[in-house]
Amino acid sequence: MAERDGEVSAFAEFVGARAVVTGGGQGIGAAIAAGLADRGAHVLVSGRRQATLDAVCASITAGGGSAEGCAGDITDPDHVHRLMALAGGSEGVIDILVNNAGIPGPTAPLVEVTLAEWEETIAVNLTGVFLACKLAVPYLERAAHGKIVNIGSVTGKQPLVNRAPYAAAKLGVVGLTRTLAHELGPSGINVNVISPWLVGGERLDSVIATMAKERGVSTDELRAEMTAGTAFKRTVSEAEVVEMTLFLSSTASSSITGQDINVSAGAVMY
Ligand SMILES: NC(=O)c1ccc[n+]([C@@H]2O[C@H](COP(=O)([O-])OP(=O)(O)OC[C@H]3O[C@@H](n4cnc5c(N)ncnc54)[C@H](OP(=O)(O)O)[C@@H]3O)[C@@H](O)[C@H]2O)c1
Known part of the structure; x- marks a missing residue:
C-alpha cells in the first residue's frame, strides 16, 4: 500500500494506472476523473468540448495529479480509436475504462419522440458504451486487472414516464455489461454498471x-x-457515485463482475 501525507491509501494500485473517463468534462465524470487522479491514476478525460476538458485537467494537475484531455464525440469511432491509443500510451495498456458520457434525451411521450431523438439518445448512451468497450479491450487485456465501469441509471429498471429512449438505452447498458462480463472474464477483466438515482x-x-x-x-x-x-x-451525492466507481476500479472488487449496483439512497432495491 502506498502512503501519502501519512495516510495509507486503500486504492494504492491506482498509482501508475492509466484510466479513461468519458464525459469527464463536467458533472459526475469530472468528479470521477478527479477521484482517480487523486489516487494516482493518469486519467484521459474525453468529451466534445475542449474548454471543459482543459478546465478539468488544469484542476487535476494543479492538485498534483496527472490528466490529459481528448476532445471528440463518443459516437465517432475515429475519436474513440484516438482516445484509446492516447490513453494506452507507449505500452498500449489501459487499466480502467469508465463509460460515463450520457445525455438525457427527449422528455416526451413515446408517440411524440422523433426517430432522430431516439437514435441520438441510443447513440450516445448505448452505442458510445459499445464503441468504447470494443476499442478499449485490446488495451485492457494488457493490464494486470482490467476494469470497465459503466455509468447507467436506475431509469430503465424503474420506469420514468416520458423518458423512454433514455430508459431503453440505460437498460441496454445492463444487458451489454452482463454479456461482456462473460466474454472478458477469461481475460481477467471486470465489467460492472453503477445505477445512480437522482444526483x-x-x-x-x-x-x-x-x-x-x-x-x-x-x-x-x-x-x-x-x-x-x-x-x-x-x-444521492456525486461523491457516493465516485466512491463506488473507485471500488469497482480497484482489486478490492476482484470477484464482482456483471453486476448492476444501485447507488440510489434506497430508491431502487433490485
Ligand atoms: N445526474 C444524475 O442525476 C444522474 C442520475 C443517473 C445517471 N446519471 C448518468 O451519469 C452520467 C453523467 O451524468 P451527469 O449528470 O454528470 O451529466 P452531465 O453533467 O450532462 O455530463 C455529461 C457528460 O457527457 C458528455 N457527453 C455528452 N454527449 C457526448 C457525446 N456525444 N460524446 C462525448 N461526450 C459526451 C458531456 O460533455 P460534452 O457536452 O462536452 O460532450 C458531459 O461531460 C450520465 O451517463 C447520466 O446518464 C446521472
Missing part, C-alpha cells in the same frame, strides 16, 4: 427551484415529495 447538486437545486415555483410549493416540500420513496429520504 444532488447545483443543477438539481435549480431544477427543483423552477419546478417548485411552477407548482406554488416550497423547495423543501417539493424535495420531500421527490425523495419520499427513498429509504434515506434524500438524493
Whole structure:
C-alpha cells in the first residue's frame, strides 16, 4: 500500500494506472476523473468540448495529479480509436475504462419522440458504451486487472414516464455489461454498471427551484415529495457515485463482475 501525507491509501494500485473517463468534462465524470487522479491514476478525460476538458485537467494537475484531455464525440469511432491509443500510451495498456458520457434525451411521450431523438439518445448512451468497450479491450487485456465501469441509471429498471429512449438505452447498458462480463472474464477483466438515482447538486437545486415555483410549493416540500420513496429520504451525492466507481476500479472488487449496483439512497432495491 502506498502512503501519502501519512495516510495509507486503500486504492494504492491506482498509482501508475492509466484510466479513461468519458464525459469527464463536467458533472459526475469530472468528479470521477478527479477521484482517480487523486489516487494516482493518469486519467484521459474525453468529451466534445475542449474548454471543459482543459478546465478539468488544469484542476487535476494543479492538485498534483496527472490528466490529459481528448476532445471528440463518443459516437465517432475515429475519436474513440484516438482516445484509446492516447490513453494506452507507449505500452498500449489501459487499466480502467469508465463509460460515463450520457445525455438525457427527449422528455416526451413515446408517440411524440422523433426517430432522430431516439437514435441520438441510443447513440450516445448505448452505442458510445459499445464503441468504447470494443476499442478499449485490446488495451485492457494488457493490464494486470482490467476494469470497465459503466455509468447507467436506475431509469430503465424503474420506469420514468416520458423518458423512454433514455430508459431503453440505460437498460441496454445492463444487458451489454452482463454479456461482456462473460466474454472478458477469461481475460481477467471486470465489467460492472453503477445505477445512480437522482444526483444532488447545483443543477438539481435549480431544477427543483423552477419546478417548485411552477407548482406554488416550497423547495423543501417539493424535495420531500421527490425523495419520499427513498429509504434515506434524500438524493444521492456525486461523491457516493465516485466512491463506488473507485471500488469497482480497484482489486478490492476482484470477484464482482456483471453486476448492476444501485447507488440510489434506497430508491431502487433490485
Ligand atoms: N445526474 C444524475 O442525476 C444522474 C442520475 C443517473 C445517471 N446519471 C448518468 O451519469 C452520467 C453523467 O451524468 P451527469 O449528470 O454528470 O451529466 P452531465 O453533467 O450532462 O455530463 C455529461 C457528460 O457527457 C458528455 N457527453 C455528452 N454527449 C457526448 C457525446 N456525444 N460524446 C462525448 N461526450 C459526451 C458531456 O460533455 P460534452 O457536452 O462536452 O460532450 C458531459 O461531460 C450520465 O451517463 C447520466 O446518464 C446521472
